[in-house]
Amino acid sequence: MIYQGKQKIWADYQKEIPDNHWFYVRSCIRQNFFPGAEKMFMEICRDLLKKDIFETENHTTCGGIAYHCDTIPQETVMTIVARQFALMTEAGYENYVASCITSFGNYIEILETWKEFPELETRIRELLWKACRREFNKPKYVAHASDLVYKYRNEIAARAKYRLVNRFTGEPLRGVEHIGCHYAKMFPARGIGGAEYPYVLCGMIESWGGNVIDYPERRHCCGYGFRQYHVKANRGYSLSNTHKKFESMEPYHPDFILTNCPGCPYFMDRWQYVIAETEGKTYGENGYGIPVLTYEELASLVLGYNPWDIGLQLHQVAVEPLLDKIGIEYDPAEKYKGLNEKEIMRPELPGVLRCC
């Protein structure tokens, strides 16, 4: 492979990302799955790197989850999104950053639809005014939170306490990246690296010292697929898609999986447990699974935050083997202690998948 050639392809899909002044909207499901991730995004970007990132408690879901489950029409989603834009306008911001990949895809899809059908935008403005007496300006830039971390990746690397290097062998850690489907598959030009070679997560892994490993089903869906999971009769299909990905990446022995979507880390993490219980198969070393991390969690780890403060105890797959490889110090006794030493309860250990 000619690396420069690949870089040229990526260069065609570089998008402009403003350095500062962002209006941040959270995901509606991430807080339940991995609550540390969004907290760490704010801590790293706002408190550590001193960027102006504003968020308000008044924002709601973007409606994308219901839209992709086919339970609400697009006009409803557009009105919800118009209200989010109104909140941004009222706060005095022009740059909009979403924590969720589906939200990001949803915002881009709506803005592109309004560009093609301006009469629809006028109608949504009317609906929003009737519903809550608000008006909005369209954002100047829409980015996903991983775009921002990608932009700040070298600043993070400069402050990093740890590198993604196996301290036992001295080799770079082998990471596989999984990009959420709604990041660039719908509008390739809106993602860093496009749909075929998304570079957003690769850039982070490379900057922080790791190696990116390619595998055949790299661009396959994580298995969530909204209706595939939410309708219980289809859930086996969701599991089968995740299984296909793991079977494909298994021969490459990855040390970790990096994701940038709310659903992907959850399903790739939890389905490893279900596959182990139903098929008796595990994909990591010595009976463990392959740890699945979000980009905020990985950034926090290299910056030297306590793994239990960033919520890694909420992962089904044990992260301790990865922490040991990087050389991150942690206290196993503190794993299930929350704020102010409060015991957050110890989960029952699974039968097949090895956990700490």
Place this chain on the structure above:
Amino acid sequence: MDFGFKLSPSSAINLDKVNLEKFEELHRAEPDVYKCMACGSCTSTCPANKYSGMSMRKVILALQRGKEKDAVAMMKNCMLCGKCTMVCPRGINTRHLILSICRIYEEEVK
């Protein structure tokens, strides 16, 4: 444990009566063989292609279709120059793959 759902069996029906045992062995030795997306970059850069019809893309396809003899006949024209490895967008080590094919499909090579 019963979760109320399980892995769905593949709904693909394979009507080919081809023995893919050797290809599976090749896949175990060279997992990258499944990475190929048949873009043809290897073929377009192959110096032997113009004169002999050697095509790495066709070799991989032929092996999956049970046309081992055709694949091996094409591969006999390979000079192991490695240009295909340099241009592969999926980073497949095609030269190593060719050597593994020669080892696994030894009988057909003879």
